[in-house]
Each structure stands twice: as C-alpha cells, then as structure tokens.
Amino acid sequence: MLKKKNDYSVIVFFEKGSTPKKWNYVHKLNSFSMFLKKKHPDWQYMNVYNRRSGAFMRRLQRDSFIPQFITE
Secondary structure, eight states: OOOOOSOEEEEEEEGGGOOOEEEEEEOOHHHHHHHHHHHOTTEEEEEEEETTTOOEEEEEETTSOOOSSOOO
16 A cells, blocks of 8 residues: 555635645645744645645644644
8 A cells, every 4th residue: 555645735825815825745734834833924724635636625724733634
C-alpha cells in the first residue's frame, strides 16, 4: 500500500479582503497551520481539498482544533 503523502490542496483566506492563496502539496494540516501562524498571522480559515480528486473535504478555522489528517 502506498503511503499517504501530500494528500491535500489548501486555499487560505486572510483578513481585510486580501487575495486567498493556494498550496497544492500539503501533508500534515496541523504543521501547515503552525507555518501559517508564523508566516501569515492574519489568516482566518482554510478550505481543504483532496489533492488528487479536487473534492472539498472541510473548512478549518484559525482558532479551532486542526488535526494532522482528515479521516472520513
């Protein structure tokens, strides 16, 4: 069985109507949120998609619990 790696594409939305940014190869969502807190402290929420199929999975807020992986 193949390892699950870089399974997510993420679109991040920011305060003050800034243009959203997209990251295509995200592995661990919790680690990614810590990167966002450090490099982009004004982020509000992120929409998480299955990278391979493009299907929407979940919206995660900045101040809520963010898991490493989304299990369906």
